[in-house]
Amino acid sequence: MGTRRVSLRVNGVPQEAEVEPRTLLVYFLREGLGLTGTKVGCDTSSCGSCTVLMDGESVKSCTLLAVQADGREVTTIEGVAEGGELHPLQRAFQENHGLQCGFCTPGMVMAALGYLQKNPTPSEESVRLALEGNLCRCTGYTNIVRSILAAAPAMNGHAAAEAGVPGG
Amino acid sequence: MIPAEFNYEVADSVDHALSLLAGYGPEAKLLAGGHSLIPMMKLRFARPSALVDIGRIAALSYVEQDDGHIRIGAGTRHHDVHHSPLIEAGCPLLSFTAGLIGDPQVRHKGTIGGSVAHGDPASDLPTVLLALDAEFVLTGSGGATRVVPASDFFKGFFETAIGPEEILTEIRVPKLGASSGWSYLKFSRRAQDWAIVGVAAIVERSNGGIGSARVALTNMGATPLRASSVEQALAGAERDAIPAAAAMAPEGTSPTSDTNAGANYRRHLADVLVGRAVEEALGGP
Numbered sequence: 001m002g003t004r005r006v007s008l009r010v011n012g013v014p015q016e017a018e019v020e021p022r023t024l025l026v027y028f029l030r031e032g033l034g035l036t037g038t039k040v041g042c043d044t045s046s047c048g049s050c051t052v053l054m055d056g057e058s059v060k061s062c063t064l065l066a067v068q069a070d071g072r073e074v075t076t077i078e079g080v081a082e083g084g085e086l087h088p089l090q091r092a093f094q095e096n097h098g099l100q101c102g103f104c105t106p107g108m109v110m111a112a113l114g115y116l117q118k119n120p121t122p123s124e125e126s127v128r129l130a131l132e133g134n135l136c137r138c139t140g141y142t143n144i145v146r147s148i149l150a151a152a153p154a155m156n157g158h159a160a161a162e163a164g165v166p167g168g
Numbered sequence: 169m170i171p172a173e174f175n176y177e178v179a180d181s182v183d184h185a186l187s188l189l190a191g192y193g194p195e196a197k198l199l200a201g202g203h204s205l206i207p208m209m210k211l212r213f214a215r216p217s218a219l220v221d222i223g224r225i226a227a228l229s230y231v232e233q234d235d236g237h238i239r240i241g242a243g244t245r246h247h248d249v250h251h252s253p254l255i256e257a258g259c260p261l262l263s264f265t266a267g268l269i270g271d272p273q274v275r276h277k278g279t280i281g282g283s284v285a286h287g288d289p290a291s292d293l294p295t296v297l298l299a300l301d302a303e304f305v306l307t308g309s310g311g312a313t314r315v316v317p318a319s320d321f322f323k324g325f326f327e328t329a330i331g332p333e334e335i336l337t338e339i340r341v342p343k344l345g346a347s348s349g350w351s352y353l354k355f356s357r358r359a360q361d362w363a364i365v366g367v368a369a370i371v372e373r374s375n376g377g378i379g380s381a382r383v384a385l386t387n388m389g390a391t392p393l394r395a396s397s398v399e400q401a402l403a404g405a406e407r408d409a410i411p412a413a414a415a416m417a418p419e420g421t422s423p424t425s426d427t428n429a430g431a432n433y434r435r436h437l438a439d440v441l442v443g444r445a446v447e448e449a450l451g452g453p
């Protein structure tokens with residue numbers, strides 16, 4: 001049984017660790033690396049509060065082994081803001097009251113980020129479908145969807161600014 | 169919840185995976201996307217002694233076509249089946265259904281091969297592949313392959329024709345022609361849920377009526393089932409024969425009762441959904 005060496009990048013930072021093969025990615029992130037922004041809600045693959053990006057795609061980190069992330073690029077909620085500045089998506093959640101207790105929020109933001117990066121001009125319906133794997137017990141989703149729709153144009157400007165496109 | 173301890177090996181080819189499986193013996197299991205197996209291991213319903221990870225074998229993930237078939241590598245993820253232009257063109261029933269599985273996160277990890285090999289009668293793709301008369305390619309030691317038609321593949325609850333030292337490597341699906349209409353209806357109460365009952369229907373249209381029909385059922389017994397009485401009643405029939413044919417859908421089924429639905433309600437759903445699915449596949453007025 002023993003342990004296995006994994007090396008991966010988490011929020012851009014290279015990490016190496018010895019893990020038991022049965023270690024779930026979410027516990028490796030939370031307990032191994034102290035990145036407690038990623039939440040464990042249901043622990044049964046349903047609620048999406050443990051959502052992180054792996055190579056840019058949303059996944060439920062309670063349903064992945066840390067060894068499956070070996071060699072991959074993982075992004076958690078801690079890696080979304082840049083230089084102390086909230087990401088446009090985070091700002092949109094704040095401005096549109098996209099959260100109440102906040103427990104589902106890291107997972108919502110990561111699911112939405114993975115989605116918006118591939119679908120920069122979403123419709124309301126497509127945003128709702130993109131959130132199928134994320135449950136919220138507080139908001140009734142309306143303001144979450146509103147936040148994500150508000151973030152899309154702001155993110156496009158953000159990406160354009162990063163790429164040095166004038167007026168983007 | 170944490171799985172019980174196990175050994176973990178990464179296979180870099182199908183051959184390598186087979187030799188690892190042989191080395192660890194019958195208590196070892198293949199790991200593809202892990203989205204059926206890991207939840208079961210967390211609940212300790214499954215306690216494999218070793219996991220052989222085939223999720224990194226790039227050669228198992230592909231979509232190709234020849235004259236009459238689409239060929240899909242077993243390691244192709246639901247997300248990629250859903251978005252494949254080749255599958256969309258040759259077999260839209262399959263790409264459509266892959267998009268109904270779970271949620272985006274599940275589709276980013278789960279694979280078509282894992283879904284078929286798992287043998288869960290509540291799964292969507294096995295039903296659709298049964299209706300499509302798909303074939304499954306199994307690879308054993310030394311690279312020997314055998315091809316099993318879907319009709320002989322699903323043996324029982326979580327039981328398939330895959331031998332202990334075999335790997336499902338490819339799914340072959342006959343393309344649908346221009347005269348084929350199709351439908352998959354999945355009845356569930358909430359977003360993200362599994363099917364309480366599901367129905368796949370493929371209709372060969374002929375002069376505005378039904379030439380022939382293929383109908384398969386999700387979650388109406390220990391395996392996905394073909395609704396043969398319905399198919400017989402629809403062969404060469406007109407549209408107005410659909411309700412009477414659909415009423416035969418429960419024949420030969422053995423649905424369970426659980427917290428979502430009783431067996432009688434499932435039989436009722438099979439009748440209603442078969443009627444709707446055949447109508448939708450036939451299309452028109």
Ligand SMILES: Cc1cc2nc3c(=O)[nH]c(=O)nc-3n(C[C@H](O)[C@H](O)[C@H](O)COP(=O)(O)OP(=O)(O)OC[C@H]3O[C@@H](n4cnc5c(N)ncnc54)[C@H](O)[C@@H]3O)c2cc1C
Nearest residue numbers: 198200201202203204205270278279282283285291292336
């Ligand atoms: C929250 C959630 C919701 C879901 N909703 C649905 C749904 O609505 N509809 C649906 O159909 N499914 C659903 N699923 C299941 C999902 O489709 C799984 O991905 C799929 O059933 C298994 O694929 P996998 O690649 O994850 O397989 P794994 O979990 O890795 O493996 C499953 C089994 O198959 C074996 N296996 C895997 N690959 C092979 C192979 N190539 N050859 C031989 N044996 C193999 C493994 O040893 C294991 O026993 C859901 C899963 C989750 C977690």
Ligand code: FES
Nearest residue numbers: 041042043048062
């Ligand atoms: S904690 Fe992972 S899906 Fe709920």
Ligand code: FES
Nearest residue numbers: 100101136137138
């Ligand atoms: S804000 Fe409380 S669960 Fe979503």
